[in-house]
Amino acid sequence: MVVRSLLAIVGLSWGLFIHSGNAQDGPALLREVTLRTDTATYQLSRDAVALQGETALYFWYRQDDQTVELRLEPERPDDKRPLRLRRSPDYQILDSLSREPDGSYRTRLKFVDLTSSRFLRLTVEQASDSAGRPPRREMVPLLPLTRTTVALRRSDDELFVGEEKVFELTSTNARNVKAAGEWVRGEDFDYRLTAGPNGALKLSVVPNQTGRKTLTVRLQAERPTMLAGGRLSFQLPPLKQEFNVKASRLRFLSPDKRSVTMDELSRRRGVELILDNGRSFELRRTYRLEDQEEAGGTLIAELFTRQYLSNDRVLCYLRPYNTHRQAEGYLYLKLNDQPLYITNLDITPKTTISNVQVLHRGGEWTGNLGISPGETVDVRLEGEGLQKARIYFEDLTIVPSDSSIRTDNRLVYRLQVPITYDKRKSTIYNGAQPTSYALSIREFQRPHPLDFVAVSYGEQARPITKLGGPVLYDHTIRDVVFQFKPEAIDVDNFLFGKQYLNFEIKLLNPKGELIEMRNVENVLICPGFNSPRAAFYQDKQCRTDPLSLNSLLGRKTYDLDDWSRIVVTVRHNSSQYGGEPGYSQTVELVLRRHIKFDIDVSFPAGLLTRKQGDTGYGDFGGISLATLAQLSFYSPEKINRLRPYKIGAGFVALNAFNLSQSNNTSRDLGIVILGSVYPTRREARLTFPLYLGGGYLLSAGKWFYLLGPGIGVRL
Numbered sequence: 001m002v003v004r005s006l007l008a009i010v011g012l013s014w015g016l017f018i019h020s021g022n023a024q025d026g027p028a029l030l031r032e033v034t035l036r037t038d039t040a041t042y043q044l045s046r047d048a049v050a051l052q053g054e055t056a057l058y059f060w061y062r063q064d065d066q067t068v069e070l071r072l073e074p075e076r077p078d079d080k081r082p083l084r085l086r087r088s089p090d091y092q093i094l095d096s097l098s099r100e101p102d103g104s105y106r107t108r109l110k111f112v113d114l115t116s117s118r119f120l121r122l123t124v125e126q127a128s129d130s131a132g133r134p135p136r137r138e139m140v141p142l143l144p145l146t147r148t149t150v151a152l153r154r155s156d157d158e159l160f161v162g163e164e165k166v167f168e169l170t171s172t173n174a175r176n177v178k179a180a181g182e183w184v185r186g187e188d189f190d191y192r193l194t195a196g197p198n199g200a201l202k203l204s205v206v207p208n209q210t211g212r213k214t215l216t217v218r219l220q221a222e223r224p225t226m227l228a229g230g231r232l233s234f235q236l237p238p239l240k241q242e243f244n245v246k247a248s249r250l251r252f253l254s255p256d257k258r259s260v261t262m263d264e265l266s267r268r269r270g271v272e273l274i275l276d277n278g279r280s281f282e283l284r285r286t287y288r289l290e291d292q293e294e295a296g297g298t299l300i301a302e303l304f305t306r307q308y309l310s311n312d313r314v315l316c317y318l319r320p321y322n323t324h325r326q327a328e329g330y331l332y333l334k335l336n337d338q339p340l341y342i343t344n345l346d347i348t349p350k351t352t353i354s355n356v357q358v359l360h361r362g363g364e365w366t367g368n369l370g371i372s373p374g375e376t377v378d379v380r381l382e383g384e385g386l387q388k389a390r391i392y393f394e395d396l397t398i399v400p401s402d403s404s405i406r407t408d409n410r411l412v413y414r415l416q417v418p419i420t421y422d423k424r425k426s427t428i429y430n431g432a433q434p435t436s437y438a439l440s441i442r443e444f445q446r447p448h449p450l451d452f453v454a455v456s457y458g459e460q461a462r463p464i465t466k467l468g469g470p471v472l473y474d475h476t477i478r479d480v481v482f483q484f485k486p487e488a489i490d491v492d493n494f495l496f497g498k499q500y501l502n503f504e505i506k507l508l509n510p511k512g513e514l515i516e517m518r519n520v521e522n523v524l525i526c527p528g529f530n531s532p533r534a535a536f537y538q539d540k541q542c543r544t545d546p547l548s549l550n551s552l553l554g555r556k557t558y559d560l561d562d563w564s565r566i567v568v569t570v571r572h573n574s575s576q577y578g579g580e581p582g583y584s585q586t587v588e589l590v591l592r593r594h595i596k597f598d599i600d601v602s603f604p605a606g607l608l609t610r611k612q613g614d615t616g617y618g619d620f621g622g623i624s625l626a627t628l629a630q631l632s633f634y635s636p637e638k639i640n641r642l643r644p645y646k647i648g649a650g651f652v653a654l655n656a657f658n659l660s661q662s663n664n665t666s667r668d669l670g671i672v673i674l675g676s677v678y679p680t681r682r683e684a685r686l687t688f689p690l691y692l693g694g695g696y697l698l699s700a701g702k703w704f705y706l707l708g709p710g711i712g713v714r715l
Contacts, residue, residue, distance in 0.1 A: 029083075029126060029138040032073040035059050037066065049143060049230060056141035058226065064175070066144075067094070067110045072124060077103030079126075086123035114144040115175045115222055143232075146223050148176045152203065152241050159207045161248040162279070169193075169201035169239075177201060177236065178220045188213045188245075206279070207245040214242045250293075250342045253278055253333070256313075259346040259388050260301075262320040270304065270317035277312045278333075278341050281305050288334045291324065295337040300324050301347060303333060320347045325408070348408060351385040351430055356437045370442040371426075373533060374419035374495050379439070381411040381428075392429040393439065395421065417441070419493055419532050443536055444497035447572045447582030452488040452525070453501070455568075455587050456481045456546075457557075464570060464585045470639065472592035477557040480566055480589065482547040490531030498537060499525040500576040503547065503568060507555055510563035510640055516555045522573055523547065562593045563640040590639055596632040600648060601625070602676075604691050607708035609654065611700060623657035626650065626691075626710070628674060642678075649673045652695065652706070670695040670704065686711070 033044040035057065042059040049058050059068070072083055083105050085097050094108040111117070122140040150171045159165055171177055179195040190206040205215060219236040227233050256274040260266065286304045290297030301324075304317040324331065324347040333341040357365045359378040371377050376399065381391065387408045397416045405412040426439045454461040457473060457480045464482075482503070489496050503520040526542035527534060549566070550556050557566060566589040572582025605623045630648030635641045652674075655667045672695030679687050694705040 028075045029124060029136045030072055030140070031075045032071075033057060033122070033140050034071040034073075035142075036069040036071070037061070044140065049226075049232060051141070051143055051232070054141050056143040058143040058145050060145050060147070061111075061114050062146070064113045064115050065111060066114060067108060070107050070109050070122070072097075072105040074103065074105070074126075081126050084125045084127070086125055088121075088123070090117045090120050111144075115146070115173065117144075120144065144223055145226055146173055146176060146221075147225055148173045148221055148223075148236055150177060150201070150219055150236060150239055152239060154241070157241075157243045159205065159243045159245045161207050161210060161245060163249060163251050164204055164206045164279075167203045167205065169203050171201060174199050174201050176222045178222060189215045191215065191217060193217070193219070205243075207243065210245050210247055212242060213245050214240055216240050250332070250339055251278065252330075253341045253343045255343055255345050257345060258326075259348060260318060260320055261350055261385070261388070262323060262347050263350045266318075266320055268319075270319040273303070273316045273318040274309065274313050275303075275316055275343065277308065277314050280340065281314055283307060285335075287340070289318075289331045289343075290334055291329060291331065293332050293339050297332065298322060300331055323347050323349060346388070348385045348388060351383070351389045353381050353383040353386070353428070353430075353435050353437060355382040356380070356428070357382075358439070369438070370440045371415070371417055372442055372444040372495065372497075373417050373421045374493050375417050375444075377415055377417070379413050379415055380405075381413075381437075382409060384409065386411045390431045392431070394426045394429065395423065396426050396439070415439075419495070443533060444495040445577060446496050447577055447580060448489050448496040448499055450570055450583050450585045452485045452499070453570055453585075454483045454485065456483060457566075457589055464587050467585075467587055470565075470588040470590050472590050472639070474592050474594070477560070477566070477589060477591065480549040480557055480568070482568075482570070484525050484543065484546070485528075486526060486542075486544070487528035487530045489525070490527040490533065493532075495527075495531070495533060497527065497533075498539070498542075498576075500573040501525065502571050502573050504571075505549060505552065506565075506567040507553065507560065508565040508567065510561055512565075515564075516553055518552050520547070520552065522576075560591055562591055562596075564591050565589065592634075592639075594634055594636070596634065596642070598630055598632065600628050600630045600646075602628070602689065602710050603657075604652065604706075604708055604710035607654070607691070607706045609704050609706045611697065611704045612702040622655040623711075625653040625656040626672075626674065627652075628672075630676075644678055646676045646678060647674075648676070654697075668697045668699045670697045672696075672706070674706075676710070 035042045037059065040060065042057060044057045047058055048055045050056075070085070072085075074083060082099065083097060085093060085107060087093060090112055092110045092112065094110055095106075097105050097107045099105055114120075120142045122142060123137060124140070125137045126135060128135045148171060150169055153168050153170055169177075174195070177193070179193045179201060181192060181194045183190055183192045186208070188207065188209045190208065192204050194202045194204065196202055203217065207213065217239040219239060221234050221236050224232040224234045253276040257271075260271050260273070283305050286302055288299060289301040289303055291300055292298075300322050301318050301320040304319070306315045306317060308314055324345075326344045326346055330342040330344050332339045333343060355367075356369060357367055357380045358369055358371060359365050359380070360371075361376065365380065379393070385408060387406060389411065391411060391413065393413070393415060395418070397418070399414040399416050401414040404414065421441055424441055426441065428435045428437045428439070449465065451463045451465045454463050455467070456462075457471070457477050458475060461481075461483050489499060501523040503523060505518045505520070506514060507516040509515050523543055524539065524541045526537040526539060531537065549568070550558075560566075568587045569584065570587070571584035574581050603623050604626055607624060628648035628650035630646045632646050633643040635643055650672065652670045652672045653667075654670060672693050674691050674693035676692075677690045679689075689710050690708075691710055692707050694703065696703055
């Protein structure tokens with residue numbers, strides 16, 4: 001409706017309006033109404049317009065929640081009855097209505113939503129008094145005015161026939177622009193204006209003709225503006241924009257699904273799919289989806305249009321016949337071999353797992369699906385349609401990793417097995433459905449260093465790993481006992497599991513010759529109760545008692561000769577660890593002695609003797625015979641090696657083998673103490689020791705001294 005109101009006429013006719021238009025009964029209640037904003041002042045007597053048969057006070061606003069000052073001047077300032085401003089949901093009364101010294105009333109109002117408010121008005125009331133004057137009420141209509149501009153934001157001016165393009169509009173007051181959301185058809189363009197969730201204006205444009213075309217969008221406002229001459233107008237300035245429209249190109253239709261599974265059910269019944277409205281779709285028609293724009297492409301799927309939806313989209317049935325990946329290119333929607341649109345989505349086969357492998361730290365991929373608690377492993381799944389699979393490992397944690405692989409044919413996950421895992425297997429799920437594969441949970445069974453094995457041979461037990469080389473023991477070895485410390489196998493989160501040990505026992509005589517040998521295999525030692533997996537190691541074969549050699553050997557350790565050796569080799573049974581050799585430690589005990597006592601018979605020859613009272617040494621004697629009880633001394637740094645000297649006491653028959661008949665030959669038997677020096681070469685059978693000592697000659701009855709070589713024979 002076109003409303004025409006001249007401000008001059010309104011001012012002249014205001015008195016008549018007060019007395020006849022707004023008063024409910026009797027004379028007018030108000031003489032003047034004034035609104036003051038932060039930039040201007042508006043009076044009803046001056047700033048009034050006629051709108052739908054009423055005279056309204058107009059004012060300009062910039063914000064929906066504009067705050068104004070309201071001033072009411074009563075027709076009878078001397079009337080003592082106070083005025084009251086009635087409350088309304090369209091505004092808030094910030095101050096109570098107070099009377100000024102000049103008889104007027106003043107308050108402040110804050111509007112709630114000027115753009116959306118309809119039939120905005122002020123209602124002023126005056127109560128009845130004791131004189132019987134009736135209550136009075138007067139309503140003052142308000143007309144908010146605002147200036148609204150709209151501009152089009154674009155990055156380029158290129159459009160294509162039949163292709164919809166959406167532009168964002170900027171406005172000084174977007175809420176004041178009517179966005180009907182309906183298409184406006186034109187010869188050159190079709191367009192529609194919509195408002196987004198946040199109030200943003202969107203202009204959708206579809207060109208119909210090629211060439212340089214000018215788009216003219218006619219906009220309407222929610223709140224009017226005032227033109228020259230006091231005329232009100234709800235029309236905004238038209239929005240004009242020139243575009244370069246080119247020939248049609250294929251439009252992309254976005255599907256609501258990014259992936260469709262191809263199986264027997266989807267091929268026969270189809271899968272529901274929602275596509276953008278192509279604007280030229282025909283309902284209840286079947287279209288082809290091919291992998292190339294030219295005719296004769298491979299049929300990927302069929303699309304059957306079922307019905308239009310309220311959001312300008314189309315509900316369809318998709319029947320897949322071949323697989324397709326978005327990375328392989330677009331899908332062309334055709335009718336009679338003519339491409340109409342393009343779209344893209346994955347058409348993949350049903351998820352199937354054909355192979356599962358496990359990679360342990362530092363190992364190789366293996367089909368053995370056994371994993372251990374506390375272990376971090378990689379699991380590789382191979383099959384088809386895996387990229388869309390939702391793989392879940394029962395009660396296992398998937399660890400994010402940069403090396404994770406996710407393709408349609410292969411998935412790689414890194415898993416952390418809780419150290420307290422209490423099941424025997426972890427089923428692999430795809431979504432909520434279990435697959436035919438499961439990871440078996442097995443206890444760790446890897447070689448542990450042999451520091452949990454200790455040996456006792458007469459002293460306090462010592463770990464066999466602390467024995468560096470042969471142990472020289474000076475006393476009789478009553479027994480050799482191997483003790484085990486199960487609590488030293490699994491410590492904290494470092495798990496090793498059951499330990500299978502082999503014992504190889506050898507007894508060697510002083511010459512290094514083997515006199516007895518015994519093997520003890522598969523001695524099972526299980527981790528102790530301090531292990532977090534102790535409950536899962538329970539086995540009747542687990543050994544806790546010590547291992548005694550004398551209970552195994554025929555020749556007891558306490559019956560061994562001096563310098564005999566006990567050699568025990570402890571090693572892991574490699575067959576229990578998948579061929580891994582494990583650890584090995586040798587314990588060698590040697591029965592050491594410091595002194596050797598023996599009866600020695602030798603043949604000193606060429607001795608120089610000096611008897612008590614003689615002034616010099618006589619001639620070299622002949623071959624004598626010495627029988628001595630001798631002490632030999634072993635080297636402390638070597639095993640069963642004698643020092644080159646001996647000390648002995650016994651008898652010497654001087655010149656016992658001297659066959660000469662000369663009267664100068666002196667034969668006698670002496671009691672002697674001799675020290676001798678022998679060569680240390682073991683391979684020598686014939687030796688020539690040196691003797692030095694003295695004694696007492698029994699026939700001569702004198703003390704004597706002797707020095708000289710001898711002849712020794714080793715049998």
